[in-house]
Amino acid sequence: NAGVTQTPKFQVLKTGQSMTLQCAQDMNHNSMYWYRQDPGMGLRLIYYSASEGTTDKGEVPNGYNVSRLNKREFSLRLESAAPSQTSVYFCASREDRGRLEFYNEQFFGPGTRLTVL
Amino acid sequence: AQSVTQLGSHVSVSEGALVLLRCNYSSSVPPYLFWYVQYPNQGLQLLLKYTSAATLVKGINGFEAEFKKSETSFHLTKPSAHMSDAAEYFCAVSPTQGGSEKLVFGKGMKLTVNP
Numbered sequence: 001n002a003g004v005t006q007t008p009k010f011q012v013l014k015t016g017q018s019m020t021l022q023c024a025q026d027m028n029h030n031s032m033y034w035y036r037q038d039p040g041m042g043l044r045l046i047y048y049s050a051s052e053g054t055t056d057k058g059e060v061p062n063g064y065n066v067s068r069l070n071k072r073e074f075s076l077r078l079e080s081a082a083p084s085q086t087s088v089y090f091c092a093s094r095e096d097r098g099r100l101e102f103y104n105e106q107f108f109g110p111g112t113r114l115t116v117l
Numbered sequence: 118a119q120s121v122t123q124l125g126s127h128v129s130v131s132e133g134a135l136v137l138l139r140c141n142y143s144s145s146v147p148p149y150l151f152w153y154v155q156y157p158n159q160g161l162q163l164l165l166k167y168t169s170a171a172t173l174v175k176g177i178n179g180f181e182a183e184f185k186k187s188e189t190s191f192h193l194t195k196p197s198a199h200m201s202d203a204a205e206y207f208c209a210v211s212p213t214q215g216g217s218e219k220l221v222f223g224k225g226m227k228l229t230v231n232p
Contacts, residue, residue: 040126041224042207042222042225090161104211105151105163106163109160111159
């Protein structure tokens with residue numbers, strides 16, 4: 001049981017290049033999330049997906065697109081990278097079971113460190 | 118909109134000293150509250166959570182937090198700091214209904230433990 005996995009771990013891009021960050025979970029969770037972490041800013045939600053086939057914008061969606069490929073996989077795409085997108089990106093999935101003691105616990109991947117030059 | 122405030126960005130304690138990390142929430146009704154820990158170069162890991170079952174919540178690694186509605190607070194404590202507690206700690210909030218699938222995080226607090 002690997003939990004939440006992310007690829008790649010590190011990436012350097014030039015301004016204007018595109019790339020896709022991959023995320024997969026093996027916990028049979030319905031909800032998945034993409035966050036970015038910047039110093040002094042905490043984690044900010046980029047996009048989330050409450051179930052296969054649905055996606056919604058979070059706090060900072062501009063410059064990103066997402067795809068919920070199936071229940072396991074949720075990818076984040078940067079179409080034209082900008083230096084402002086230099087950040088650490090985390091994928092997470094959410095425990096959906098109805099019992100209160102499990103409510104809303106999110107499980108995080110190890111992160112992708114992205115630098116845009 | 119709900120939010121949490123973690124005042125300051127760094128706290129330093131000596132090994133064996135009390136750890137106190139403050140978190141205040143803003144919500145018209147008591148929300149669900151969480152503390153996450155992030156060790157260097159890793160993802161976030163849940164420490165503990167408040168879901169209205171009990172106001173004093175015990176988590177992993179000897180941490181606990183108390184929900185105080187009158188103070189709109191959910192401060193994290195540990196009686197005796199260990200070197201392995203050095204990490205960044207995030208408080209987070211979610212509503213109990215309407216948008217409850219999302220978490221809103223505080224800006225984080227980096228804990229340093231001195232020998």
